[in-house]
Amino acid sequence: MKFDAQSLKTFSPRSVLVGLGGLLVAVIAVVFVYRLYGVIMGQGNEGGFPPPVVEVIKASKEEVNLRVSALGTLQADQAITVRPEITGIVTSIEFTDGERIEKDDVIITLDDRDLKARLMQAEARLTLTRANYQRAERLLKQGSGTARARDEALNDFKSAEAEVAATETALDKATIKAPFGGIIGLRQVSLGQFLTAGDPIATLADVDNLRIDFQVSEVFLTEVGKGQPVNVIFDALPEQVYEGVISAVDPVVSVDGRALSVRAVLQNVDGKLRPGLFGRVEIVTDTRRSIMLPEASIVTTPTGEKAVFTVVDGQAKMSPVTIGTRIPGEVEILSGVEDGDTVIVSGQLKVQNGAPVEIANDDSGNAGVSEAGGAAAAE
Known part of the structure; x- marks a missing residue:
């Protein structure tokens, strides 16, 4: 193509700048793709760039509690609406709204x-x-x-x-008494009121002995049983963990939800619990020793596999892994990482497989006990 003076005049300075800018963006994109391709395909650290700085931890086995999680609503083990069995006029009210009463305490009397x-x-x-x-x-x-x-x-x-x-x-x-001890609710009667049999007087609930019903998937049939301990956290009391025990498991699996109904009982040790609270139940079904890594250390390969980068002789090595249970921020590694391996937990997106890396820290491990599991106990 020939460029004469007339054709050059058609290019304005603005057009030239736009063209140069587009060329620069294209060059940057090519470099980025090249380096990314190097990470994926395992090319070395070429071009004289300094090795990327990464943070690592020492992989070590720790006790991992495998859990089943469920949701439920707290209920009083005993709760009724107090009602008269006969007709009559209220002559006395012997309780105060919301107070604790004992068994056989008088609630109201009728004429x-x-x-x-x-x-x-x-x-x-x-x-x-x-x-x-x-x-x-x-x-x-x-x-x-x-x-x-x-x-x-x-x-x-x-x-x-x-x-x-x-x-x-x-x-x-004519003298209506409490059939059991508990907290009596708001009264719904007044002095001199004419009551017929069955009219509501107040609710009465035993808040010392409570139960929570919940459902778990049928796949946990052999892992959940009577006498097994549970931990319950309520949204209204998020800082407190309440301990309970499974008291019964329904012998029939629900056909609709393919779920198993379970009941656990717990004691209201601090007096804060009330029937109706929404709770999150966790059941420890097994404990095993496994390697737990930060979730951020896991990368995904182009084929969709999960992997981590380890450091061997100063170089990054991509290792495919099999993931087990998960907890917020951590995952269990079933295979692909051995006890004592140095695992990159920060900066792994900058490294290339087989390329040298610079370690910014010297973390010797993160031993402890992890709680793992959930409604879906394993991936």
């Missing part, structure tokens, strides 16, 4: 004057029928009475006894 009068009447009839029965029995023995008269007197006597017992029971029900 029992009519019941007391009926009891007196029934007792009087009982006295009379008892005397009539005794007289009929005596006359029968003397030969001046009949068996029929004795039987009728006995029947009246037994009927009077039953009437007295029924009236006494109704009179007892």
